[in-house]
Amino acid sequence: MSGLYIHIPFCRKICAYCDFYRAAYSPDLAKKYPAALYDDAVDFFQTFPSAPRLFDSVYIGGGTPTVLPEGMLADALGMLKTLVTIEEGAEVSCEGNPESFTDKKAKELKDIGVNRMSLGVQSLSDKTLAVLGRIHDAKEAADAVKRAASFGFDVSADIMLGVPYQTEEDVKLFVKTMRDAGAEHLSAYMLTVSEGTALFDMVKRGEFTPDDDRTADLYAAFHLTAEELGYERYEVSNWAIPGRECRHNLKYWTGEDYVGLGAGAYSKVGCRRFHTVPDTRAYISRKRERITDEVMTYAELAKEKVVFGLRTRFGVTAAALADAGIDVKELMKRAGKYFTFDGNSLRIKEEYLIVSDGIVVDYIL
Numbered sequence: 001m002s003g004l005y006i007h008i009p010f011c012r013k014i015c016a017y018c019d020f021y022r023a024a025y026s027p028d029l030a031k032k033y034p035a036a037l038y039d040d041a042v043d044f045f046q047t048f049p050s051a052p053r054l055f056d057s058v059y060i061g062g063g064t065p066t067v068l069p070e071g072m073l074a075d076a077l078g079m080l081k082t083l084v085t086i087e088e089g090a091e092v093s094c095e096g097n098p099e100s101f102t103d104k105k106a107k108e109l110k111d112i113g114v115n116r117m118s119l120g121v122q123s124l125s126d127k128t129l130a131v132l133g134r135i136h137d138a139k140e141a142a143d144a145v146k147r148a149a150s151f152g153f154d155v156s157a158d159i160m161l162g163v164p165y166q167t168e169e170d171v172k173l174f175v176k177t178m179r180d181a182g183a184e185h186l187s188a189y190m191l192t193v194s195e196g197t198a199l200f201d202m203v204k205r206g207e208f209t210p211d212d213d214r215t216a217d218l219y220a221a222f223h224l225t226a227e228e229l230g231y232e233r234y235e236v237s238n239w240a241i242p243g244r245e246c247r248h249n250l251k252y253w254t255g256e257d258y259v260g261l262g263a264g265a266y267s268k269v270g271c272r273r274f275h276t277v278p279d280t281r282a283y284i285s286r287k288r289e290r291i292t293d294e295v296m297t298y299a300e301l302a303k304e305k306v307v308f309g310l311r312t313r314f315g316v317t318a319a320a321l322a323d324a325g326i327d328v329k330e331l332m333k334r335a336g337k338y339f340t341f342d343g344n345s346l347r348i349k350e351e352y353l354i355v356s357d358g359i360v361v362d363y364i365l
């Protein structure tokens with residue numbers, strides 16, 4: 001089954017580390033965005049008639065979808081539902097930031113069928129949050145997670161690892177606080193400092209020095225605490241109480257198709273991967289452009305399935321390995337230190353998941 005991704009690019013304030021596609025919130029642009037999404041979808045299904053229209057997962061990501069004024073997400077979803085079918089029982093996730101996830105917003109999202117909230121907490125240290133340019137504090141973040149749980153959403157909380165002032169104690173406190181607040185899912189992303197961000201300038205000025213070894217220690221502390229509290233790591237950066245894995249994100253790692261709508265959104269349909277140019281003004285004025293990133297052969301698709309599957313604790317099946325032309329016996333001879341193979345599935349050993357990208361480059365690609 002396939003997934004539908006809807007990108008809402010607007011943010012109230014641009015965070016110091018952010019290199020996602022996002023745009024400063026403007027009421028005028030936001031007002032026009034739902035109709036532009038509909039127009040995008042009409043064009044999408046005309047251009048790619050074989051693209052899926054039946055979805056068992058929807059992911060409204062950003063940016064910050066919760067900054068949209070009341071009624072706009074309802075308008076957008078309402079119009080899109082005239083073109084696509086969202087299965088009964090589908091997972092419908094929405095990203096949000098604590099300061100804009102109010103009671104009123106929670107109720108609105110619940111009413112339009114959202115059943116999973118992914119909240120950008122990032123840290124529970126006010127000092128770290130301030131330097132990252134976040135506009136919430138630790139208390140607001142914990143309250144937002146509690147609010148989401150009390151409204152009956154499945155809740156996920158994000159943290160960044162390797163950020164300024166962060167200690168192992170901070171990371172452990174994050175996991176415990178989120179567990180107590182009702183988060184069944186956690187995502188932990190290791191900081192990358194990208195050119196063009198405020199954090200990059202801080203590094204250049206010598207005000208902060210990223211440290212990969214320290215980040216690896218923070219990751220280990222996070223993982224151990226999460227496991228102690230009942231979460232299972234199911235992908236390099238994702239942990240869930242069993243059964244609460246994000247069905248939508250799993251599609252990215254299992255090679256399923258996804259339709260991406262919105263400025264800067266990515267799609268995969270069959271062998272083709274493409275994205276819409278990340279320019280909100282052009283998008284709204286219907287000067288949208290789609291760029292093809294890759295057209296893969298069947299063999300390349302099969303290889304990609306292995307590469308992404310190895311990021312997960314489910315690994316890849318013997319059949320998928322055979323499709324990709326990988327001789328598992330020979331692989332185990334060369335690199336058995338890093339993999340387990342039980343006759344049916346190949347997996348990267350738990351302790352090496354953090355360096356899975358390097359292992360895949362060395363032994364699979």
Ligand code: SF4
Nearest residue numbers: 011014015018022063
């Ligand atoms: S809220 Fe998210 S998308 Fe927006 S600027 Fe911050 S990190 Fe980027």
